[in-house]
Amino acid sequence: MTDTLTITNPWSGEVADTYPLDGPEAVDAKVRAAQEASLKWREGPLGLRIELVERFLVVAESNRDEIASLISRQMGKPVREARNEVGGMIGRARTMVRLAPQALADQSISLDDGIQRRIVRDPLGVILDIAAWNYPLLIAINVVAPALLAGNAVLIKHASQTAGVGLWFEDMFRRAGAPDGLVTAVMVRGSESTALVQHPGVHGVFFTGSTEGGQQVYRTVANRSHGFVDVGLELGGKDPAYVRADMPVELAAANLIEGAFYNAGQSCCAIERIYVHHARYDAFVEAAVEAAKAWTSGDPTHDATMLGALATPETLDVLDAQVADAVSKGARLWLGGERYGGSGWRYPATVLSDTHHEMSLMRDESFGPIIGIMPVEDDAAAVSLMNDTAYGLTASIWTSDHRAGEALGRRVQAGTVFVNRCDYVDPVLPWTGLKDSGKGVSLSSLGFAHLTRARGLHVRPLEMLG
Known part of the structure; x- marks a missing residue:
């Protein structure tokens, strides 16, 4: 047989x-x-x-x-x-x-x-x-x-x-x-x-x-x-983004939320953690939450749907556990955070702020529609946190000064570093990963x-x- x-x-x-x-x-x-x-x-x-x-x-x-x-x-x-x-x-x-x-x-x-x-x-x-x-x-x-x-x-x-x-x-x-x-x-x-x-x-x-x-x-x-x-x-990846103080937050938020939730976050180069200069942190969080509200779950066969299903049921458990861990350690849950009931494997767009590196959300691969946001003091702190990971696939830096962004990018340990772009593969550049x-x-x-x-x-x- x-x-x-x-x-x-x-x-x-x-x-x-x-x-x-x-x-x-x-x-x-x-x-x-x-x-x-x-x-x-x-x-x-x-x-x-x-x-x-x-x-x-x-x-x-x-x-x-x-x-x-x-x-x-x-x-x-x-x-x-x-x-x-x-x-x-x-x-x-x-x-x-x-x-x-x-x-x-x-x-x-x-x-x-x-x-x-x-x-x-x-x-x-x-x-x-x-x-x-x-x-x-x-x-x-x-x-x-x-x-x-x-x-x-x-x-x-x-x-x-x-x-x-x-x-x-x-x-x-x-x-x-x-x-x-x-x-x-x-x-x-x-x-x-x-x-x-x-x-x-x-x-x-x-x-x-x-x-x-x-x-x-x-x-x-x-x-x-x-x-x-x-x-x-x-x-795998745990790809970071850093928003500098000189970056318009609405523009950065719209791009990064798309980078986190496109394909329901099931991308090795999806944005999985965001660091924001403390001077723009509150404004960025507000803009990110507002942008995330557009990513509602729907039938994947409908052209208007932005957030489909998760391909594997195990991811539901991962996301639930990361939310629970983050909230128990002081994170603020703004949106989502709980799987949908009924048939299929669905999870809502989920945004948490006030995260830190003692949380699984900021260290372990999520591979779902979830994002953690953390304030940082300056460029040096951002680079240190971006490199504080077992992974090294992509990273992105958001700034109005692209030369400063490129200089920072050379210090980030990732196979591809983007300035003012994310969740993208450029076929004329080598696609490679560092670390794990x-x-x-x-x-x-x-x-x-x-x-x-x-x-x-x-x-x-x-x-x-x-």
């Missing part, structure tokens, strides 16, 4: 979709098919690879409503945000297409001694992309597009909550004319993916998810019995490095031997 995966609709609590799971023989067959596809794909010119990715994007765009509906149904994202994610995916992929020719070109090194020296980059072979559910298109395309452009085949093991998205990628690439085995969805539960990660036919593993999950993947890869492979990890937020780089021209293997060519012309 075939084992199946059942996905629950986070809004209604009803069954959303059911899929058959791959057994060990099916997994092995898919890896072997990907190996065969990769051997042929790597020999083709870059122009051919670019054409396939571009055709995929055209097909994906024509199926925008279909995939937006599936995402909304499977993980609770408002359908409007899901449609926006399709556009974001297309933009990221096209950025990687533009960067590919230069990033993948041979590098010639001249020492004026007649010897020809080149650094060349070869594809790894078969890339395993273990993608997360919170941005199921964007997270997957971060690996899929550059991997294909670099000459690899890709296996997509999507999160169980959004398993249908992995199948969608496979189908869209098939419709775009991809060879058999080049882009393949592997349907296994996360807890049963050890054999896939350790398969000798897999040559690179890229995981997006929790820090604990990343540690498990790293250990599993280390225990492979055949060969060494690289691992890219994009993990991960290892490796995706996106930008540097994102191709982990999907290829650098080799050296040293050529001494025959006439130099005489």
Whole structure:
């Protein structure tokens, strides 16, 4: 009897979709098919690879409503945000297409001694992309597009909550004319993916998810019995923001509340803690509470909905516990703070002020629509608190003096520091995390490095031997 995966609709609590799971023989067959596809794909010119990715994007765009509906149904994202994610995916992929020719070109090194020296980059072979559910298109395309452009085949093991998205990628690439085995969805539960990660036919593993999950993947890869492979990890965050005294508070509040509550706060780069210069603190809190009132919960299938459901029921317990802990230690609860009753997994937009670092809310990842706000004395205190974390994915500084913001940003320990922006991924810049937020780089021209293997060519012309 075939084992199946059942996905629950986070809004209604009803069954959303059911899929058959791959057994060990099916997994092995898919890896072997990907190996065969990769051997042929790597020999083709870059122009051919670019054409396939571009055709995929055209097909994906024509199926925008279909995939937006599936995402909304499977993980609770408002359908409007899901449609926006399709556009974001297309933009990221096209950025990687533009960067590919230069990033993948041979590098010639001249020492004026007649010897020809080149650094060349070869594809790894078969890339395993273990993608997360919170941005199921964007997270997957971060690996899929550059991997294909670099000459690899890709296996997509999507999160169980959004398993249908992995199948969608496979189908869209098939419709775009991809060879058999080049882009393949592997349907296994996360807890049963050890054999896939350790398969000798897999040559690179890229995981997006929790820090604990990343540690498990790293250990599993280390225990492979055949060969060494690289691992890219994009993990959790507790991303801070600092509002300086010179920043208009209404403008900062509107942007930061959106950065905290977009996608119900289920983003690794969502704003999870805000520090405000004491001179503007009261005004900022008032503006933030007012902005947060617009983020009301509603049916994700309705275009007007801003706050959908939480993708996992466990997050409800995390958020309840963080509110209770913060209030017991002196925080003021302005808005929300208690899960909704009834079916589904819903939590209101929640704002607390007068928070501090003895509270779980300001130290542990929330991954939900909740934000804590804390006053600080000056820039130095803000930077110290921003760095007082186990994570280091993104951070943002809000100021009317962007030069001062950049100077402060260089002191903040995060893979990406924004000035007057947040909850954003710029595909021309390296996406990377410090501390427990991960290892490796995706996106930008540097994102191709982990999907290829650098080799050296040293050529001494025959006439130099005489």
